[in-house]
Amino acid sequence: MAKNQKKDSNSGLARLAVFFISLLVCFSVAALTLVKYQIVDADKYSKLAANINQTKQIIPAARGEIVDRNGKKLVTNALNLSLVINREFPLPELNDSEETVCKKNQEGNQIILNLIEILDENGVNWEENSPITRLGRLEFKKDKQNEANKLKNLLSQQKYATAKDSIYLIVEKYNISGYNEKQTREIAMVRAMMLIKDFAYSGNFAMVEKIDPSFAGKIIEMKGKIKGISISETSTRQYISGDVAPHIIGNVGPIYAEEAEKYKSKNYALSDFVGKSGIESLCEDELRGQSGMLTVEKDADGNISNQYYEEGDEPKPGNTIKLTIDFDLQKSLQEALAAYTQAHSNTQARSKGAGLVVLDTKTGEVLAAVTYPYYDINTYNENYNALKSQSVSPLKNRALVELYRPGSTFKTFMSAAGLYTNTINPSTVFNCSDPFLDTQMGCLHHNGHHGPTTLYTALKWSCNHYFYNVARYMGIDLIDEYAPKFGFATDSGLELYNSDGRVTNPEYYRNLGAPYYVGYTYQTGIGQAEVYVTPLQMAICQMTIANKGTRYAAHVLKSIDKYDGSETIKEIKPQILSELSQENVAWETTIEGMKQMAQTFDSLSRLDIACKSGSPQYSDARKDLFNAAAVGIYPASNPEIAMGMIIEDGDYATPFFSQLVAIYNQIKQSRAQ
Secondary structure (H helix, E strand, O other): HHHHHHHHHHHHHHHHHHHHHHHHHHHHHHHHHHHHHHOHHHHHHHHHHHHHHHHEEEEEOOOOOOEEOOOEEEEEEEEEEEEEOOOOOOOOOOOOHHHHHHHHHHHHHHHHHHHHHHHHOOOOOOOOOOEEEEOOOOOEEHHHHHHHHHHHHHHOOOOOHHHHHHHHHHHHOOOOOOOOOHHHHHHHHHHHHHHHHHHHHHOOOEEEOOOOOOHHHHHHHOOOOOOOOEEEEEEEEEEEOOOHHHHHOEEEEOOOOHHHHHHHOOOOOOOOOOEOOHHHHHHHHHOOOOEEEEEEEEEOOOOOOEEEEOOOOOEEOEEEEEOOOOOHHHHHHHHHHHHHHHEOOOOOOOOOHHHHHHHHEEOOOOEEEEEEEOOOOOHHHHHHHHHOOOOOOOOOOOOOOOOOOHHHHHHHHHHHHHOOOOOOOOOOOEEEOOOOOOOOOOOOOOOOOOOOOHHHHHHHOOOHHHHHHHHHHHHHHHHHHHHHHHOOOOOOOOOOOOOOOOOOOOOHHHHHHOOHHHHHHHHOOOOOOOOOOOOHHHHHHHHHHHOEEEEEEOOOOOEEOOOOOOOOOEEOOOOEEEOOOOOOOHHHHHHHHHHHHHOOOOHHHHOOOEEEEOOEEEEEOOEEOOOEEEEEEEEEOOOOOOEEEEOEEOOOOHHHHHHHHHHHHHHHHHHHH
């Protein structure tokens, strides 16, 4: 019995000891955990606690700059003061009750009305970007159709919905009540703009994008009186010389409704501006940069108490795009070509447009691509309708896209291709006598040349009969085979959109259901029939001749550099698209004939230049008309540049090369000093 009592006592003590040890372990674990929470991971859990009142705001990165081949800025960003509705503005959240949503909407409506009144009192135009009219009949603005379509899409409306329909849905959606008709309409207009600019997602809506500093000061003084309103420094695209190479540089614009899904998948906010044409569009991914994520902390009353960037969340500017374009050459040639075109258009001209391309023969780089008339990118959006309606449209890209018959300039290709394929040789003679064979085709007989004619004479005086014969003996199949090797009817390699053009082909006529006549082959030999090219392709052909059969890809991008210039991310190197044997008389013989042609112009006779003129014929509803065409290589003895140009309804284009060469040499010499 005593033994059992002792055993029970010992057992009790043991259990008690285990209990106290367990208790000690628990306290120790709790203490260590408390230390971990309060000291070791204090920052982590402090932030977790702060997240209850944290929101994230997307901050767009500064768009990358565009510079010319020498680093001269063509496009940069200008800082503007903007009146912004920010994250402090009452914004319903997903878990809010219907009553809370209504309350926040009504509070926001009153803020909008107060702001409108302040803007009106100070004469600040706020409705410029609204797709809906403020005064008079309620309708969508004609120049804001893209924004109107986006609004209807966001409101899940049919495309034929009216502005009145949209206003009705907005009034209902945002609980706009208790106001007169004018106030209701204006509040709904601002709500529409906020919706289009995706305010709920970005948390930042520029109600007025450019405001006067004095008015900005008034708003700053009112800070706290109107919740959710602030002054922000925003960047807008600045085109240093907006009328220089506008077709190359392009423009930016808002994201349209039909583009919304595409850009949302790339993490764009619907309020972002994106490249719409030219380099701005081509290099969108490089120019865009990386948006930042601003952490915004609010106190219990919904006021912003702190805002900052987490590590790695700062916005990163876009890269710099360096072009092959020489700004000084481009600008000077634009001005010179404009004056020349106006002075050398026919009296019966339908237009006074022109296109000119200058290539670096050794690389295929586009040094200048001139379209006349041109426009100013800075005023493109507001002047679009006026530009579009002009009889001689400045919007047409005559250097890269518009197609023209090359006329007699095509004879340089026929000469080189004819020699290269051994169809002719430098001594080949053809008889120039009207009519040609059994056709009605004749020759202009410049300077009275006729009878037995050599290749040099044919190039010098542009003998049609000679090149009818070259085409006759080559045949259309061989012409079609070699045309792409000289840059015609094929991809130029240029990064920007440009036309491939075409060269006469029997299949083309078959597709039209029309017969093919041998006369079309003869006409092809002088750049007529279905030969259609761009000034770019005309210059590429000359580059190929200058390079003795080597055709480089034309390109306008020189490099992609880091925004601060510290690193070249990608360098675009010359690319050979096709090569013909250099050991051939085709090149020197053709260039010599072109040199002799240059001597027929007083303004070119003292220059080391090889060129060819042309008067391509075209027809319209009235009569047969003529453009003026010209191609050239300079210097002929050691080619540096190749040129192709068209003047619509011009008399002569070739003499312009004297101005072009003078401008080129002047710029080259000034940089050598």
